[in-house]
Amino acid sequence: MMAAITAAKAGAKVRLLEKMPALGRKLLLTGQGRCNVTNNLDPKQFIADCGPGARFLHGVLNRFSSQETLDFFEKLGVRLVLERGGRYFPESQRSLDILLALQKALKQAGAEVVAGARVLNVTRQPGGFKIATSEKTYTADSLVIATGGRSYPATGSTGDGYGFAQELGHSIVPTRPCDVPLVVREDFVRQLQGLSLKNVELKFSQGRNKASFFGEMLFTHYGISGPMALDASRPAGQWLKEGPVQCSLDLKPALSNEVLDQRLLRDMDLQGRKTYKNLLKGLMPSSLIPVFCSLSRISPDILVNQLNKEQRGTVRKLLKGIDFTVIGLRGYDEAVVTVGGVELSEVNPKTMESKRTPGLYFCGEVLDLDGPCGGYNLQIAWSTGFAAGSSA
Ligand SMILES: Cc1cc2nc3c(=O)[nH]c(=O)nc-3n(C[C@H](O)[C@H](O)[C@H](O)COP(=O)(O)OP(=O)(O)OC[C@H]3O[C@@H](n4cnc5c(N)ncnc54)[C@H](O)[C@@H]3O)c2cc1C
Structure with missing residues (x-):
């Protein structure tokens, strides 16, 4: 025109x-x-x-x-x-x-x-x-x-x-296709369908290639969508020619490992008689809790005062990085460009x-x-x- x-x-x-x-x-x-x-x-x-x-x-x-x-x-x-x-x-x-x-x-x-x-x-x-x-x-x-x-x-x-x-x-x-949602291999991602997260970070990598994005994302029945996933489809689409791309979701990008550890220690101290799943309510949306418990391999019903140091470390690590694998892009039907x-x-x-x-x-x-x-x-x-x- x-x-x-x-x-x-x-x-x-x-x-x-x-x-x-x-x-x-x-x-x-x-x-x-x-x-x-x-x-x-x-x-x-x-x-x-x-x-x-x-x-x-x-x-x-x-x-x-x-x-x-x-x-x-x-x-x-x-x-x-x-x-x-x-x-x-x-x-x-x-x-x-x-x-x-x-x-x-x-x-x-x-x-x-x-x-x-x-x-x-x-x-x-x-x-x-x-x-x-x-x-x-x-x-x-x-x-x-x-x-x-x-x-x-x-x-x-x-x-x-x-x-x-x-x-x-x-x-x-x-x-x-580009500016398009990403297809993920792991089944747990599908269980999170409909969950949208804000102020989180996604880190993508394949060998020496690295890219990270901060902002909003959405879990879907095939993988991830939302602004960060669309932005990531540009580098990820290029790397996917060589094979799958690793992705790590940081739920607490504003907190360093040390600060997060302090926060967990304090929460566990104050909420020792609560269950693990209830402790997580203060740290993430409730629809993420069952998947998070399963990934951490800690029983959701264990009392917080029964969690040992190693388990606290597992929770901290998982809050800073839920790992999954991007195996493809969605099609042209959903691509902005x-x-x-x-x-x-x-x-x-x-x-x-x-x-x-x-x-x-x-x-x-x-x-x-x-x-x-x-x-x-x-x-x-x-x-x-x-x-x-x-x-x-
Ligand atoms: C959902 C969505 C949202 C977007 N939002 C934005 C935005 O907000 N801002 C932004 O900057 N960009 C946005 N984009 C991207 C932007 O729309 C495109 O980059 C832009 O429209 C490209 O313009 P174009 O004229 O080159 O092609 P098009 O807009 O695709 O137009 C091409 C035209 O050619 C016609 N045509 C094709 N083949 C033939 C043929 N054989 N004979 C006759 N006619 C034919 C088509 O029917 C079409 O009308 C968005 C894209 C999508 C899909």
Whole structure:
């Protein structure tokens, strides 16, 4: 949409082919229906947060940064407001308003939108391209492929663009789901289904690879979800190619081993006539207690004053690290973003034009670009869309 608006504004005759009955199905889902349109980071920090490959974005982010995104939507009557974590959302809190603004801009610029037109294949022909859709065949002097990734395929993003790019001479970096929940081997995790934890730490490791995350998580029937699990899916997804990833859950990340030991000693002193399971009530949500007792191999009904030093040590260790094994990622159906895509070295980073096929452009998630949650992925779409549209 951004590419079509920009090209049409610059005077090109533009036709936007969308396979779904309406534009922007995925956009409507973004930010849980509120659309985290962009963030307030300067291009340098933005690129650093997205990882080494994102250096490709240097030029386009400087040309169309988050400030340009704010101005663009403001001119269309949508004010964006800054929220916690430097994230911008429409003041109305409705992603629909972002979609309506884009549709208004398409109309104002005179771009023609053909919905329900699934592109089946794209071929090169003298001076341009032939684009065959389910209904009709079109020709064009230049072509922008903006078909997104493979995530949430029900929104229309089914990865068709990778095939078109390959047909036109491009390599595709293998794709995988990202910002996606994690599948865990151990059965005890399934017993915790529905339990959500806050202010905990997850430490992931595989050999020398290490990453840790602090915040919120949720146990599910297959493993773990929630913000930390989604963030962890980026490194874990990469490491999983080599085998399972170890994970350790620290329930008391704010307390050192020593401080926690002191706290346990004090609690046990004051609550000696209570049972072990009752002592744990002060340390964790009650739905975690049966699993915790079983992992500690201590009877839930033993009296606290009967716990020995070794058992106290076991409790402390377990509070600082419940270990389990991540064996996979959930699928594209649940992934916010797709890692991989059109190989960046084959695309001009200033214009988004293909270095293989003149007149061909790419923008958005179809490229091998992705960022964490927090307005990064849409800003990548706005910036690359603007560059592709103005050059095409
Ligand atoms: C649940 C969810 C929440 C998200 N929330 C945020 C957020 O708050 N902030 C953020 O920055 N990012 C968010 N993202 C990521 C962001 O939505 C995407 O990165 C962004 O939409 C990518 O834009 P795009 O235009 O490249 O692709 P898409 O938005 O996927 O659009 C591609 C379009 O191409 C069409 N298409 C595909 N194949 C064909 C074909 N063969 N013929 C014709 N048309 C075709 C599709 O139907 C689709 O409409 C979220 C993603 C999900 C799944």
